[in-house]
Amino acid sequence: MTDHNDKRLPIGVFDSGVGGLTVLKAIREALPGENLIYLGDTARLPYGTKSPASIARYATQATAKLQQQGIKMLVVACNTASAVALQALREQMRPIPVLGVIEPGALAAVAACPGGAHLVLATEATVRLGAYSRAIAARDPAAQTREQACEMLVSLAEEGWTSGTIADAIVERYLNEAVQGSFTATSIILGCTHFPLLHESIAAIAGRDVQVVDSAQTTAVAVAGLLQDSAALNDSRQAGNLRLLATDGVTRFARVGGQFLGETLTAEDVELVDL
Amino acid sequence: MTDHNDKRLPIGVFDSGVGGLTVLKAIREALPGENLIYLGDTARLPYGTKSPASIARYATQATAKLQQQGIKMLVVACNTASAVALQALREQMRPIPVLGVIEPGALAAVAACPGGAHLVLATEATVRLGAYSRAIAARDPAAQTREQACEMLVSLAEEGWTSGTIADAIVERYLNEAVQGSFTATSIILGCTHFPLLHESIAAIAGRDVQVVDSAQTTAVAVAGLLQDSAALNDSRQAGNLRLLATDGVTRFARVGGQFLGETLTAEDVELVDL
Numbered sequence: 001m002t003d004h005n006d007k008r009l010p011i012g013v014f015d016s017g018v019g020g021l022t023v024l025k026a027i028r029e030a031l032p033g034e035n036l037i038y039l040g041d042t043a044r045l046p047y048g049t050k051s052p053a054s055i056a057r058y059a060t061q062a063t064a065k066l067q068q069q070g071i072k073m074l075v076v077a078c079n080t081a082s083a084v085a086l087q088a089l090r091e092q093m094r095p096i097p098v099l100g101v102i103e104p105g106a107l108a109a110v111a112a113c114p115g116g117a118h119l120v121l122a123t124e125a126t127v128r129l130g131a132y133s134r135a136i137a138a139r140d141p142a143a144q145t146r147e148q149a150c151e152m153l154v155s156l157a158e159e160g161w162t163s164g165t166i167a168d169a170i171v172e173r174y175l176n177e178a179v180q181g182s183f184t185a186t187s188i189i190l191g192c193t194h195f196p197l198l199h200e201s202i203a204a205i206a207g208r209d210v211q212v213v214d215s216a217q218t219t220a221v222a223v224a225g226l227l228q229d230s231a232a233l234n235d236s237r238q239a240g241n242l243r244l245l246a247t248d249g250v251t252r253f254a255r256v257g258g259q260f261l262g263e264t265l266t267a268e269d270v271e272l273v274d275l
Numbered sequence: 276m277t278d279h280n281d282k283r284l285p286i287g288v289f290d291s292g293v294g295g296l297t298v299l300k301a302i303r304e305a306l307p308g309e310n311l312i313y314l315g316d317t318a319r320l321p322y323g324t325k326s327p328a329s330i331a332r333y334a335t336q337a338t339a340k341l342q343q344q345g346i347k348m349l350v351v352a353c354n355t356a357s358a359v360a361l362q363a364l365r366e367q368m369r370p371i372p373v374l375g376v377i378e379p380g381a382l383a384a385v386a387a388c389p390g391g392a393h394l395v396l397a398t399e400a401t402v403r404l405g406a407y408s409r410a411i412a413a414r415d416p417a418a419q420t421r422e423q424a425c426e427m428l429v430s431l432a433e434e435g436w437t438s439g440t441i442a443d444a445i446v447e448r449y450l451n452e453a454v455q456g457s458f459t460a461t462s463i464i465l466g467c468t469h470f471p472l473l474h475e476s477i478a479a480i481a482g483r484d485v486q487v488v489d490s491a492q493t494t495a496v497a498v499a500g501l502l503q504d505s506a507a508l509n510d511s512r513q514a515g516n517l518r519l520l521a522t523d524g525v526t527r528f529a530r531v532g533g534q535f536l537g538e539t540l541t542a543e544d545v546e547l548v549d550l
Contacts, residue, residue, distance in 0.1 A: 043329055044319065051523050054318055124527070155430040166444050173441065248326050252399070 005072070007234045010035035010243070011223065012071035014062045017045035018253060019157070019193035020077030021260035023101065024242075026196075026220035027075070031227070033236025036243070039066055040257070041275065043248035046154065047080040048123030048192075055125065059085040061275040063092055065245070072232055074098045075223060079122055079191050079215070083131035097226055104222040105189050105215035106135035112211045113186040115142040119178050121202070122191035124149040132191055147191070148178035157194035160259050167201045175205055187211040197260065244270045280347070282509045285310035285518070286498065287346035289337045292320035293433075293528060294468035295352030296535035298376065299517075301471075301495035302350070306502070308511030311518070314341055315532070316550065318523035321429065322355040323398030323467075330400065334360040336550040338367055340520070347507055349373045350498060354397055354466050354490070358406035372501055379497040380464050380490035381410035387486045388461040390417040394453050396477070397466035399424040407466055422466070423453035432469035435534050442476045450480055462486040472535065519545045 003009075013024050017040050024038050041047075041062050047055045059081040066074060074093050076082045081089075082100030090098045109118050120132040127147040136145045152170050161167055179185060188206055190196055196216045203212045227233045234240065244265070246253040250272050254265040278284075288299050292315050299313050316322075316337050322330050334356040341349060349368055351357045356364075357375030365373045384393050395407040402422040411420045427445050436442055454460060463481055465471055471491045478487045502508045509515065519540070521528040525547050529540040 043325065045324075049320075049524060049527055050318065054523050152427075152430050152434055152436070155427050159427055161427070161448075166441070166448065169441050169444065173436075248329055249324060252324055 005232065007072070007232055008035060009070055009072040010037040010241070011073045011075060012066035012069070013038045013075045013077050014041070014059070014066060014081070015078040015193060016041050016047040016058070016081065018042070018257040018260050019154075021257050022193050022196040022216040023075060023077035023219050025261050026216040027223050028240075028242070030220040030224050031233070031236065033234045033238060033240050035234065035240040037066065037069055037071065037245065038243070039245045039273070040247070040253060042246045042253055046123070047078060048125045048151070048154070050125065052084045052129070055080055056085045056088060059089060060092060063089050065273060065275055067093065072096065073223070073226065075219065076100045077193055077219070079193065080125045083126050083129040097230070099219065099222055099226060101193065101215045101219045102131050102135055102191075104218040105191065105213055106132055106139065108218040109187045109189050109211075109213045110136055110140045110143060112213065114140060116186035117144040117184060118146070118187045118189055119183075119185035120145060120147040120189045120191040121150045121153065121174065121195055122147060123154065124151060126191055132189060144183070146178060146183050146185075148174055150174045150192070153198055154192065154194045157197040157260075158256055160256075162197045163201060167198060168205060171198060171201045171205050185210055187213055189213045190215055245273045246270050247273060247275055280507070282347070282507055283310060284345055284347040285312040285516070286348045286350060287341035287344070288313045288350045288352050289316070289334070289341060289356070290353040290468060291316050291322040291333070291356065293317070293532040293535050294429075296532050297468050297471040297491040298350060298352035298494050300536050301491040302498050303515070303517070305495040305499050306508070306511065306515075308509045308513060308515050310509065310515040312341065312344055312346065312520065313518070314520045314548070315522070315528060317521045317528055318550075321398070322353060323400045323426070323429070325400065327359045327404070330355055331360045331363060334364060335367060338364050340548060340550055342368065347371065348498065348501065350494065351375045352468055352494070354468065355400045358401050358404040372505070374494065374497055374501065376468065376490045376494045377406050377410055377466075379493040380466060380488055381407055381414065383493040384462045384464050384486075384488045385411055385415045385418060387488065389415060391461035392419040392458060393421070393462045393464055394458075394460035395420060395422040395464045395466040396425045396428065396449065396470055397422055398429065399426060401466055407464060419458070421453060421458050421460070423449055425449045425467070428473055429467065429469045432472040432535075433531055437472045438476060442473060443480060446473060446476050446480050460485055462488055464488045465490055520548045521545050522548060522550055
């Protein structure tokens, strides 16, 4: 039986595809000594356009797979799965801690702009679920939140077109759609794990008065805090291991995922698994 | 037991999502008297980034579902599934005829530009499989074919951004990527069922010397020919019925699918089915 208090156990990170690798990257940078295991459910991506019932079923299966491997913490690095299924995954994993990406992002935005106007850029499913609006309102009743679906930003990131005139034009169109009416954003939350790749374009077009909250970074901070609190931090004098699992298309996972992780991957770096 | 020679039986049309509705629309326009049943496997879309083994399994399940409903012909309105699984689906459906979208498109391009240089715009999976190149070479050994993956055109169509500066800039970038080197296209094949929505932009940027082959239209022509040949054409004095089935997200299917079909749909128009 696995002892989930074993510090050497990896942190499990789960996403529908490669997007969560931006979260993994941020965790690695913050906690270089940790062993990490990542599962991308590429056979069933994207979750963003699926129904809540399907998303919850997929997330439960992916979580079970990581649980089998033995992990000391689960990070749900998928905004859609965090919005739909976080509570169910916490029940499933108890007593192992489970962290989503929405709470850290909402907390950071509220801390940066108290009483502010928060614009959440996300997938259709995340927007429809309104989880960011609820998380922000629970912490700061004076805050305003608007959520904007930006599916094209997902494809831009996957295509690797993360800068230049096309990226800028698409970002600008979404920001213009979002600020119609009397809403002027004081913060922009990158509410999809693909969007940190477009951070620069979004920040440049939003202008310097707008705080951009990167939920990959804020999640990494929350992971570090939680591990420290439970005395589960691994020794960081030695670099941690990384295992990458995917449910389909390891070649594509390596090619696109490498951009997200910021290093070159080959298909041999990725293990194909069934859920 | 269903008599598959019954003219009133519907034509089954299958795609991974809403894209095949461009093919359905073309069939409806060509053959207004036919009853039609469409299945979009929205729970598992997109097929374009999945592995061949997964695509073949999904296509077999979707075909079995339409077979249960009773159909007189199956149209595989998905380029990826046509490229991977057409032969297997023909075995599965025998003696009911099965038509893919690749053969009609390849035939039309070869007929329009004998000995020509054909540029196929498609998804990653279709390009990787090289089915258009093989189909064209088999009919016209003097022809040249180049296949270009254009994933962003899929998202443009789904977002409804089918004209304007962003659509034009993205189309132009892909066309520029494709014609590097000494390749000058005489025809462009719309090798993904989403791309007929971008027909105008693609034709305008390609210029008037380039023939644009719309595989939705060419498939409809092939369907009409096959029905006529087997004396299975329904009476067209009365408008045919249309049933729409989807495996997930009927609200989104109705909203996005309506753009593809060219009419307003509501969630009530779409039946949710399990495969």
